[in-house]
Amino acid sequence: MKHPFSSYRKLFPILDHTIQLSSCSQSALSLPVRRAIDEYLEVWLKRGADWGYWMEQVALARAEFARMIHAQPDDIAVLGSVSDAASSIASALHFEADRREIVTTTLDFPSICHVWLAQAPRGAQMRFVQAEAGSTDTTERIAGALDAQTALVSVSHACFYDGQRVDIAATGREARRHGAIQFVDAYQSAGAITIDVEAQAVDILAAGAQKYLLGIPGIAFLYVRPTLARRLTPTVTGWFGRVDPFAFDPAGLDFAAGAARFNTGTPPMMCANVARASMALLNEIGIPAIEDYLGQLSAVALEEAVRLGLVVASPADAAAKGANTAIRVPDAARIEARMLEAGYVVSARNDVIRIAPHFYNTAEDVTGALRALAGLIR
Numbered sequence: 001m002k003h004p005f006s007s008y009r010k011l012f013p014i015l016d017h018t019i020q021l022s023s024c025s026q027s028a029l030s031l032p033v034r035r036a037i038d039e040y041l042e043v044w045l046k047r048g049a050d051w052g053y054w055m056e057q058v059a060l061a062r063a064e065f066a067r068m069i070h071a072q073p074d075d076i077a078v079l080g081s082v083s084d085a086a087s088s089i090a091s092a093l094h095f096e097a098d099r100r101e102i103v104t105t106t107l108d109f110p111s112i113c114h115v116w117l118a119q120a121p122r123g124a125q126m127r128f129v130q131a132e133a134g135s136t137d138t139t140e141r142i143a144g145a146l147d148a149q150t151a152l153v154s155v156s157h158a159c160f161y162d163g164q165r166v167d168i169a170a171t172g173r174e175a176r177r178h179g180a181i182q183f184v185d186a187y188q189s190a191g192a193i194t195i196d197v198e199a200q201a202v203d204i205l206a207a208g209a210q211k212y213l214l215g216i217p218g219i220a221f222l223y224v225r226p227t228l229a230r231r232l233t234p235t236v237t238g239w240f241g242r243v244d245p246f247a248f249d250p251a252g253l254d255f256a257a258g259a260a261r262f263n264t265g266t267p268p269m270m271c272a273n274v275a276r277a278s279m280a281l282l283n284e285i286g287i288p289a290i291e292d293y294l295g296q297l298s299a300v301a302l303e304e305a306v307r308l309g310l311v312v313a314s315p316a317d318a319a320a321k322g323a324n325t326a327i328r329v330p331d332a333a334r335i336e337a338r339m340l341e342a343g344y345v346v347s348a349r350n351d352v353i354r355i356a357p358h359f360y361n362t363a364e365d366v367t368g369a370l371r372a373l374a375g376l377i378r
């Protein structure tokens with residue numbers, strides 16, 4: 001299979017000696033990202049402190065994320081993690097007697113479920129839709145669980161465990177039909193799967209930089225549809241949520257227009273340097289082309305796993321999953337360590353090893369990892 005992005009491989013020096021296939025956890029370090037960190041350190045070293053430069057880097061990161069999801073930079077807040085983003089949103093919700101349910105699935109990332117569960121003292125009631133590893137009907141199950149009681153539906157665009165995809169346009173439409181808000185956790189899709197917040201009827205979407213966005217933890221982006229942002233007043237806040245963060249008025253609590261009202265304290269500036277560089281690379285290549293290629297790698301992974309007799313936890317259809325192919329293994333943590341010794345960075349979760357390539361990986365990277373894994377299991 002031809003690798004359409006082979007010229008980019010040299011930007012990822014780790015690939016000279018180790019095959020990194022762990023984008024569901026941490027993608028490979030690229031030279032543009034390393035330069036962005038160096039630049040941040042250089043500015044610090046030479047100029048001491050440069051708020052203008054720092055704010056510019058945050059603005060550039062927001063603009064790259066906005067471009068990637070077909071939004072405007074003003075629709076994006078910058079926070080420290082996806083959990084923080086969910087907490088900020090939760091703090092702005094009211095759970096009235098006739099509309100108090102938060103709907104999510106049993107396969108959503110636990111941290112986000114915990115944020116919603118923590119709203120119980122404020123009147124929220126959780127409704128967990130049962131989702132099975134490898135299944136392809138989670139979208140219908142979520143849609144079927146929404147009704148006039150639903151305040152918020154929280155959906156993983158791609159699942160952290162088995163990579164299964166949810167059709168967020170379908171769940172978004174259903175949410176709107178019932179007057180509910182849809183929150184999309186795009187941490188496992190941003191950078192690998194096309195997102196169009198307009199076309200997909202997304203109200204709120206959050207993603208961090210560490211996984212398919214090719215960056216590091218410490219920064220997350222929160223999209224809030226402008227007409228919705230205007231109606232929401234967070235009770236988790238800070239000076240960067242103000243109309244003018246530099247007004248320094250301790251007694252004046254105004255909320256910035258749009259998503260900026262969900263900002264809290266000083267944004268993670270060094271992480272913003274990283275994220276603007278890593279997302280610029282992804283946007284240059286284009287997410288649709290990356291998604292198409294990762295779909296081909298998924299098909300290769302599924303075919304090879306079946307040929308090797310491995311037990312696949314992910315959906316059997318490449319179109320129903322993101323880049324991650326999860327293989328059931330005994331003692332996943334030990335196998336992850338053994339795979340590293342064999343030259344492959346993969347990611348253990350509970351009872352699976354996740355093989356999660358990005359655009360810089362080849363079909364041979366994927367089949368080689370699966371063969372090494374099969375050898376270790378035997």
Ligand SMILES: Cc1ncc(COP(=O)(O)O)c(C=O)c1O
Pocket residue numbers: 080081082083084109111112156158159160185186187188208220
């Ligand atoms: C789908 C998904 N959502 C949320 C998180 C947690 O994000 P954070 O640590 O930024 O809160 C993760 C982390 O792996 C994840 O995979």
